[in-house]
Structures are given as structure tokens and as C-alpha cells.
Amino acid sequence: MILSFFSSKSRNHLARAFHSGKRFLNPSSGYIVFRAICVNLKHRRWSVLERLSPKLTSSLVSRVVCEFQNSPQLALDFYNWVGGLFSHSLDSCCTLVHVLVKSxxxxxxxxxxxxxxxxxxxxxxxxxxVLVESYRRCCSSIAAFDALVRGCTQVGATEGAYDVIYNLRSRDCFITIHAWNNFLNHLLQLNEIDRFWNLYRGMGSFGYIENVNTFNLVIYALCKEYRLVEAISVLYRMMKGEIFPSVVSFNIIIDTACKIGNLGLSLKLFKNMTMMSGDFVWPNSVTYNSIINGFCKNGKLLLAEEMLHKMVKADIEPSVRTYATLIDEYARWGSLEEALRLCDVIVERGLVPNNVVYNSILHWLYREGGIEEASLLLADMIDKHICPD
Known part of the structure; x- marks a missing residue:
């Protein structure tokens, strides 16, 4: 009788509402288990969850993990707990990836x-x-795909990373410039220079614009091929494009110049890097260490020690490694007194000589016949629990 007061359209709405309400009042057993797990997980009632564990399925695990996106530690704890019961599905693994990426x-x-x-x-x-399939469900971000590329490069799965990048491209989806740079750097570490250049030249088709890290990789690639003039031209290209070089940009060229004995170029860059970068970049410990090492390898020990003094004057603390380079070269050139003097300087500055320093002096003492001095030094190493190589 009451329904007769409503139009046919209204009756249909009421009927749908009634059936929806009936479903709400009579939820499925799966929904009940899901809610029970969520409530007890929220309060960390693991003993109750243990009793519910026979009801767990892989899809239910994924659903629970996704539900706790705002409590990633709980999601991770639940995931690890389930891992002790049965093997995870790939879907639940990827769901956790999305949850952890979001946090x-x-x-x-x-x-x-x-x-x-x-x-x-x-x-x-x-x-x-599977990451793509679970992407929308978890309201995830492109960082999940970045992480996959990084994961591939970290385990040496170069072709896998390459396939992921190009597969995403076919879906009109791209990793960020950060992951792109990560892959370019991976190729350089493998010394796959030709492949690096091919991928670098194709950046435009992927819609990428070079940033300072990309340019640093280009400089590094050029330096690996000893194309220093072109590497310096990249510095000017960066500044022309209003991208400030970082200290890394200069250090790569300075270190390469030192290694090939072009100390003049390294010193020019050292003196001019602040001006060239518009007072944006100053030499750091890596810069000084590269030049000190370059001087040492070319037998210019006085210039190396002069650079060490400049380093200290610039309020940049030399490391034990800095002194070790000088000590080894002094000993190599037969100036053991100078080497031992620098050992005293290390101690005076509150640093502790390491096995590299000791081994260097031991080697040259034995070579020059200073058996007694070497034995005393070896005893000192043992007292300080420093193991000779």
C-alpha cells in the first residue's frame, strides 16, 4: 500500500536501496574475515590472527596489506608474519612494494x-x-617503477632494467629522470660506453630534459675516454643552459687530468671553479685529494704538501687517506724521515694511522734494511690491534 504513493522510478530506487541494505546486513564470509583481520591487526592481537590464519588466502593478504597503506609498518609486520605461514603470491609482494613506496x-x-x-x-x-596491475588499486606512484629499475641495476640485471624502461615506454609511462640517470650510471660502471651514448642521445624521444646529474654522467663518460676538452665544453654548456655545475662536475675532470699527468689543467680548474660556477662551487676534500695524489704520482712532493697546507687553511680536514698518499710517496722516494714526520702529524691532529700508513712504511723500511725499526713498528701495530696486510 505504501509503495503506491511513489512513482515507478521511486519504487525502483527503493528496491535497489533495500537490496543494497540487505547485502550490507548480510556481508560475505570473506568480508567478515577481512574486517576481523584488520581490527585485530590494528591492535596487534597476533594470537587472534593466529586463529584466523586458516582463512587466509593470497588475495586476502594483498587486500589487508593495501588496507594499511597509512600504517606501513603494520602492513610490513603482517606481510612478514604471513611469510612464516605460506609463500607469498607475486601480487601480495607487489602490493607491499606500492605501500612501502608511498611511505x-x-x-x-x-x-x-x-x-x-x-x-x-x-x-x-x-x-x-604485476606492479602495473596493482598500481591503481594501491593508488601508487611512478616511484614504484623507478625502484624496479634501480633494483635491477643493483643486482646486475642490466637487460632486465632496459626491458622495463622500454616496456613502460610502450604503455606511455616513463620512469623519472632520477631512475634514468641511475641506469646511465650503471652502464658507465660496466664500461658500456657505446650503449651509454646511444641511450643518452635517445633521451629526447623519452621526453627527458638533462639535469645536473645527467651532465655529470656525460662528463664522466667523456673523461673515461680522456676527452677532457669536450668535458670542459659540457661545463660551459651547462652554465649556458642555466644549470649550475656541482663540485662533482669539476672533480671528475680534475681527477682525470691528474691521473693522466695533466696537472696544469687540473690546477687551472681548481683555481677557477668558483669563478666559473658563479660563486656556486668551491673545492672540497675530494678536489684537494685528487690534486695531492696527482702531485705525488708525478714525484712533486713539495707541491703536494703545499696543497695539503692550503687544504687545512681552507678549513677542510685532511683524512688519514690524504696523509697516507703523501707518506707512501715520501717512503717510496727514500724520505723515510719525512714519512715518519707526517705520521706524527696524523697523531697530533687526533687521527689514527691505519694499516695503509703502517704497511707503506713497513714495506720501505724492510726494503731499505731497517729491520729493527720495522720490528718496532710492527710491535706498535700489534699493540693497537692493526693487522698488517
């Missing part, structure tokens, strides 16, 4: 991805497919 817990993300690739033997493209 920027990238170390744990990379550990998980590396394990999936190496221990589980999951091909990167299979991982990508």
Missing part, C-alpha cells in the same frame, strides 16, 4: 625487489606486469 621506505622496497629477482628468480618484466 618512501625505499631501502626496504629495494631489498624486496632484489630478493624477488635474485632469490625467487622472478623476471623483471613479470614483476613489472
Amino acid at each position: 618512501r621506505r625505499f631501502d626496504e622496497v629495494l631489498f624486496l625487489l632484489r630478493n624477488l629477482i635474485t632469490e625467487e628468480g622472478t623476471p623483471p618484466l613479470v614483476l613489472l606486469e
Whole structure:
């Protein structure tokens, strides 16, 4: 009788509402288990969860992990707890990846991805497919795909990283410039210079614009091929494009110039880097160490020690490694007194000589026949629990 007061359209709305309400009042057993797990996980009632564990399925695990996106530690704890009961599905693994990525817990993300690739033997493209499928459900970000590329490079899965990058491109989805630079750097570490240049030249087709890290990689690639003039031209190209070089940009060229004996070029860059960068960059400990090492390798020990004094005057603390370079070269050139003098300087500055310093002096003492002095030094090493190589 009451329904007769409503139009046909209104009756349909009421009927749908009634059936929806009926479903709400009679939820499925899966929904009940899901809610029970969530409530007890929130309060860390592991004993109750233990009793619910026979009801767990892989899809239910993924659903619970996704539900706790705002409590990533709980999601991770639950994931690890389930791992003690049965093996995770790839979907639940990728769901956790998305959750951890959203909370920027990238170390744990990379550990998980590396394990999936190496221990589980999951091909990167299979991982990508599941990450894509779970992407929307977890409201994730492109950082998940960045992490996959990084995970691949960390375990040496170069082709896997390459396949992921190009597969994403076919989906009109791209990794960020940071992951792109990571892959370019990986190629350089493998000394795959030709492949680096091919990929670098194709950046435009991927829609990328070079940043300071990209340019640093280009400088590094040029220096690996000893093309120093071109490397310096990249510095000017950066500044022309209003991208300030970093101290790394200069250090790469300075270090390469020192290694090939072009100390004049390294000193010019050292003196002019602040001016060239518009007072944006100053020499750091790496800069000084590279030049000191360059002088030492070319037998210019007085100039090396002069640079050491400049380093101290610039309020940049020399490391034991800095002194070790000088000590080894003094000893090599037969100036053991100077080498031992620098050992005293190390102690005076509150540093502790390491096995590199001791081994260097031991080597040259034995070589010059200073057996007694070498024995005393060796005893001192033993007292200080320093193991000779």
C-alpha cells in the first residue's frame, strides 16, 4: 500500500536501496574475515590472527596489506608474519612494494625487489606486469617503477632494467629522470660506453630534459675516454643552459687530468671553479685529494704538501687517506724521515694511522734494511690491534 504513493522510478530506487541494505546486513564470509583481520591487526592481537590464519588466502593478504597503506609498518609486520605461514603470491609482494613506496621506505622496497629477482628468480618484466596491475588499486606512484629499475641495476640485471624502461615506454609511462640517470650510471660502471651514448642521445624521444646529474654522467663518460676538452665544453654548456655545475662536475675532470699527468689543467680548474660556477662551487676534500695524489704520482712532493697546507687553511680536514698518499710517496722516494714526520702529524691532529700508513712504511723500511725499526713498528701495530696486510 505504501509503495503506491511513489512513482515507478521511486519504487525502483527503493528496491535497489533495500537490496543494497540487505547485502550490507548480510556481508560475505570473506568480508567478515577481512574486517576481523584488520581490527585485530590494528591492535596487534597476533594470537587472534593466529586463529584466523586458516582463512587466509593470497588475495586476502594483498587486500589487508593495501588496507594499511597509512600504517606501513603494520602492513610490513603482517606481510612478514604471513611469510612464516605460506609463500607469498607475486601480487601480495607487489602490493607491499606500492605501500612501502608511498611511505618512501625505499631501502626496504629495494631489498624486496632484489630478493624477488635474485632469490625467487622472478623476471623483471613479470614483476613489472604485476606492479602495473596493482598500481591503481594501491593508488601508487611512478616511484614504484623507478625502484624496479634501480633494483635491477643493483643486482646486475642490466637487460632486465632496459626491458622495463622500454616496456613502460610502450604503455606511455616513463620512469623519472632520477631512475634514468641511475641506469646511465650503471652502464658507465660496466664500461658500456657505446650503449651509454646511444641511450643518452635517445633521451629526447623519452621526453627527458638533462639535469645536473645527467651532465655529470656525460662528463664522466667523456673523461673515461680522456676527452677532457669536450668535458670542459659540457661545463660551459651547462652554465649556458642555466644549470649550475656541482663540485662533482669539476672533480671528475680534475681527477682525470691528474691521473693522466695533466696537472696544469687540473690546477687551472681548481683555481677557477668558483669563478666559473658563479660563486656556486668551491673545492672540497675530494678536489684537494685528487690534486695531492696527482702531485705525488708525478714525484712533486713539495707541491703536494703545499696543497695539503692550503687544504687545512681552507678549513677542510685532511683524512688519514690524504696523509697516507703523501707518506707512501715520501717512503717510496727514500724520505723515510719525512714519512715518519707526517705520521706524527696524523697523531697530533687526533687521527689514527691505519694499516695503509703502517704497511707503506713497513714495506720501505724492510726494503731499505731497517729491520729493527720495522720490528718496532710492527710491535706498535700489534699493540693497537692493526693487522698488517
